[in-house]
Amino acid sequence: MPQRQSLTIVIAAFNEEASLPEMHRRLGDVLDSLEAQASVLYVDDGSRDGTWGVLQALAAEDGRVQLLRLARNFGKELALTAGLDHVDTDAALVLDADGQDPPELIPAFVAKWREGYDVVYGTRTRRDGESWLKRFTAAAFYRVMSRLSPTPIPADTGDFRLMSRPVLDALRQLRERQRFMKGLFTWVGYRQVSLPYERAPRLAGGSKFNYWRLWNLALEGITSFSTVPLRLATYVGVLTALVAFAWGLWIVARTVLWGDPVQGWPSLMTVMLFLGGVQLVALGIIGEYLGRLYLEVKQRPLYLVAEARLPPAL
Numbered sequence: 001m002p003q004r005q006s007l008t009i010v011i012a013a014f015n016e017e018a019s020l021p022e023m024h025r026r027l028g029d030v031l032d033s034l035e036a037q038a039s040v041l042y043v044d045d046g047s048r049d050g051t052w053g054v055l056q057a058l059a060a061e062d063g064r065v066q067l068l069r070l071a072r073n074f075g076k077e078l079a080l081t082a083g084l085d086h087v088d089t090d091a092a093l094v095l096d097a098d099g100q101d102p103p104e105l106i107p108a109f110v111a112k113w114r115e116g117y118d119v120v121y122g123t124r125t126r127r128d129g130e131s132w133l134k135r136f137t138a139a140a141f142y143r144v145m146s147r148l149s150p151t152p153i154p155a156d157t158g159d160f161r162l163m164s165r166p167v168l169d170a171l172r173q174l175r176e177r178q179r180f181m182k183g184l185f186t187w188v189g190y191r192q193v194s195l196p197y198e199r200a201p202r203l204a205g206g207s208k209f210n211y212w213r214l215w216n217l218a219l220e221g222i223t224s225f226s227t228v229p230l231r232l233a234t235y236v237g238v239l240t241a242l243v244a245f246a247w248g249l250w251i252v253a254r255t256v257l258w259g260d261p262v263q264g265w266p267s268l269m270t271v272m273l274f275l276g277g278v279q280l281v282a283l284g285i286i287g288e289y290l291g292r293l294y295l296e297v298k299q300r301p302l303y304l305v306a307e308a309r310l311p312p313a314l
Helices: 020-033 051-061 076-085 103-114 132-148 165-171 181-187 211-225 228-258 265-297
Strands: 006-013 037-044 065-070 091-094 119-127 157-164 192-199 305-309
Touching: 006 020, 006 076, 006 103, 020 037, 020 051, 020 103, 037 051, 037 076, 051 065, 065 076, 076 091, 076 157, 076 165, 076 181, 091 103, 091 165, 103 119, 103 157, 103 192, 157 165, 157 181, 165 181, 228 265
Parallel strands: 006 037, 006 091, 037 065, 119 192
Antiparallel strands: 065 305, 091 157, 119 157
16 A cells, blocks of 8 residues: 555653663664664653663664654653654554563554554553552553543553554644543544554663552543543532432421430531532542643643754655
């Protein structure tokens, strides 16, 4: 298919100087045998170690390497956005810099793409090198998202995927500031297919996503693709009001019919704390959505590029 010949591998890197040389060696071996015009676009997401120096050395040795350096650490979601915004080939494939997603599977992704699929996403059948807690929380997150969101986000699927030119053009139209890329990749639609694989341990170093950052990413996903929490807060408020109204009628009736001595302190405090807790939870949920709306209306740039080494525009 003539419109499915060129491919850019997009890799966002943050403090990955230890894993990048081996990662690029493996990637280079794959691209040497790949029947496609392939290049690699590395995005340095404001690394504080020697990542940029390593990337410059790779670019000097390999003419297929292109570089973007962001002005600071904007986070993986925006670093991926920057990379995909600068892709001018027939397709892009997103790959992690830590080697957990094997570059040796790229030919299989390309084969599916040339069968006519616009999105080929890798589905993890195993997650080696990760703790049981991380595997459990990841599985729970995808199951919760499938219940809350009308956008069908595939379970056990990360950013490892190939996207055709029409999908990339569609993603460029989505300029929201609070980004959950896994959801955006699915939301645009087009023909999508899964490619199962086993995820390997990291080549070097540790994950940049601790549990706090993963929790915040989960909040981004839920609030970006579902209003169920807001609706749930409404339902809880209505139910609590009905129960409180019924309880109030019971107290009035009991006082009129039998009289009612003053009740004890524990029961009064229990009711007050329960109602106060429900109100604070509801306000917290509203605050999450309001905070995201506040960030959107400021219309700041998604990212800032400090340095770029890209081929000249055609």
